[in-house]
Amino acid sequence: MDSIKGLVVCPQPRAADAGAEVLRRGGNAFDAALTTAFCQMVQDPFMCGLGGMGTLQFLDARSGRHGMIDFHARAGAKVRPEMWAGDSQGRSEISGYALFEDFRAELGYQAIMTPGTVAGLARFHETLCSQDWAALLAPAIRMAREGVLVTPFYHDFLARTPQPGLPSGLRRVSTTPGCAALYLDAQGALHRVGDTLRQPEMADSLERLARHGAADFYHGETAARIAEDFARNGAFVTAADLADYQVREVPPVIGSYRGYGIASNPPPGSGAVLIEMLNILEQFDFGGVQPGSARHLDLVARAMAAAHEDRENWLADPDFVDVPVEEMISKRRAADWAARIRAGWLPGGRIAAPPSCTTHVSAWDAAGNCVSLTHTLGTGAGVVTPGLGFNWNNAMKLFDMRPGRPNSMAPGKARTTGMVPTIVTKDGAPWMIVGAPGGSVIISAVLTTIVNAVDFGMGAVEAVSFPRIHCEGGPVFCEARVQGDVVQALRDLGHEVRHSPLSYDPGMSRAHAILLRDGRPTGGADPRGGGGVAVAW
Numbered sequence: 001m002d003s004i005k006g007l008v009v010c011p012q013p014r015a016a017d018a019g020a021e022v023l024r025r026g027g028n029a030f031d032a033a034l035t036t037a038f039c040q041m042v043q044d045p046f047m048c049g050l051g052g053m054g055t056l057q058f059l060d061a062r063s064g065r066h067g068m069i070d071f072h073a074r075a076g077a078k079v080r081p082e083m084w085a086g087d088s089q090g091r092s093e094i095s096g097y098a099l100f101e102d103f104r105a106e107l108g109y110q111a112i113m114t115p116g117t118v119a120g121l122a123r124f125h126e127t128l129c130s131q132d133w134a135a136l137l138a139p140a141i142r143m144a145r146e147g148v149l150v151t152p153f154y155h156d157f158l159a160r161t162p163q164p165g166l167p168s169g170l171r172r173v174s175t176t177p178g179c180a181a182l183y184l185d186a187q188g189a190l191h192r193v194g195d196t197l198r199q200p201e202m203a204d205s206l207e208r209l210a211r212h213g214a215a216d217f218y219h220g221e222t223a224a225r226i227a228e229d230f231a232r233n234g235a236f237v238t239a240a241d242l243a244d245y246q247v248r249e250v251p252p253v254i255g256s257y258r259g260y261g262i263a264s265n266p267p268p269g270s271g272a273v274l275i276e277m278l279n280i281l282e283q284f285d286f287g288g289v290q291p292g293s294a295r296h297l298d299l300v301a302r303a304m305a306a307a308h309e310d311r312e313n314w315l316a317d318p319d320f321v322d323v324p325v326e327e328m329i330s331k332r333r334a335a336d337w338a339a340r341i342r343a344g345w346l347p348g349g350r351i352a353a354p355p356s357c358t359t360h361v362s363a364w365d366a367a368g369n370c371v372s373l374t375h376t377l378g379t380g381a382g383v384v385t386p387g388l389g390f391n392w393n394n395a396m397k398l399f400d401m402r403p404g405r406p407n408s409m410a411p412g413k414a415r416t417t418g419m420v421p422t423i424v425t426k427d428g429a430p431w432m433i434v435g436a437p438g439g440s441v442i443i444s445a446v447l448t449t450i451v452n453a454v455d456f457g458m459g460a461v462e463a464v465s466f467p468r469i470h471c472e473g474g475p476v477f478c479e480a481r482v483q484g485d486v487v488q489a490l491r492d493l494g495h496e497v498r499h500s501p502l503s504y505d506p507g508m509s510r511a512h513a514i515l516l517r518d519g520r521p522t523g524g525a526d527p528r529g530g531g532g533v534a535v536a537w
Helices: 013-024 029-043 119-129 132-147 152-159 169-173 177-183 200-212 216-219 221-232 237-243 271-282 292-314 333-343 441-456 462-467 484-492
Strands: 006-011 054-058 066-071 249-252 254-256 260-264 359-365 370-376 422-426 429-435 476-478 497-498 512-515 523-524 532-536
Touching: 006 013, 006 029, 006 512, 006 523, 013 029, 013 132, 013 359, 013 532, 029 119, 029 132, 029 359, 029 370, 054 119, 054 292, 054 422, 066 119, 119 132, 119 370, 132 200, 152 169, 169 177, 200 216, 200 221, 216 221, 216 237, 221 237, 254 271, 260 271, 271 292, 271 333, 271 441, 292 333, 292 441, 292 476, 292 484, 292 532, 359 429, 359 512, 370 422, 370 429, 422 441, 429 441, 441 462, 441 512, 462 512, 462 523, 476 484, 484 497, 523 532
Parallel strands: 476 497
Antiparallel strands: 006 359, 006 532, 054 066, 054 370, 066 249, 254 260, 260 422, 359 370, 422 429, 429 512, 512 523
């Protein structure tokens, strides 16, 4: 059997296939990740897209470079910190989305922030990729023009009953005529599973991007079309916001867990929050503890809730707020939390649960190159600029509507995100590449995947598939596969528990990992919705 050239793991199997084909043609992991990311935009156009944002971590084996490329969305120049405070109806029960009677932070042009995906992926290509930009975009262009099959996850995202205060999928898709024309069938209904979704105008936009590069999207013909549409419809993002957009190249936040190195993303991403959770768990001995037991899940829930309390108080855009990252990831802070937990501290007072949005790709090649890339639209504003064929982000909904808070809105500011593209090392060498989509529950998915592999010796598939919990400071959400007696034991300990009827709850986020234990690469794609592992031989 030929040796493995590389692996691509992501929620969309056909996108993973496209990335693996790049590896077979001699591309590196960075080339494969770029192609996969653009194909994900076609396969899952409400999870990610040209109108979105994201962050990626890379490890370049040849040069030893290890860094982050952050391309977060940023508030438009017309935003004012106090502009919506008096109209806000609070935050949603699930994930703390800003609520308004008219859905202004969720749907429509005012929900859009300056997009970063095109600039970020172009910088990624310039910095690390080995193959031609246009060639790497070609598979996505072909998919958009020929059509892709509507998947169960794509359909469920739009068809499921929304949480209180948020719009239905049909309402989201019907926000603008361009969106309705693209994502509704001839009868005005949502596309069914197995339908072919063709996106010829997205193919045209991708072809212009392939020919002219990212400059066209921010300064050229495409930018002019975007700016004119935004100005006509009252968006906060201006032509100058597009032209002035800047990608950030920054070092990862570095921590450790039981002798393993943990590298994740800096604020406004949640890498420090992930490391804080791991630091707290490190204060407890898991020797002899059974995975999935009440002892295991109780400690994980409390560690999640503790770190989320610090996230709520401290996490923000570091261009605007001094974020105490070193304090958050310090072993001393973790020891303080562990002492409170031993004294009986319990989560309480905050209500949250996982949404399902965003997407992720993990890629590795035999040379040792690694990339963990998470990108998103939020959940999509339901806006399609006429002729461009892609959906825009609704990132405004994750700002704190109250002025004077760390995550309050301001022109040019990025809001906080749960994205945590992570690389775990052992003895200085890559050991796991992991990330997930799904709002703030991303952190829970990545945390439990790492703990499952490090503490309990699970392989990649088991680590991402194992029964999942999530806690942000309120209830502990448990999948149906968490045993009934364990749920009762958690309640007896004082937790409020929400026991899902779903065994593989797609709202629990979909972790995607490559595990390099003993130098043997294996991929784990989360079965909670989609999931593809593609191997290049």
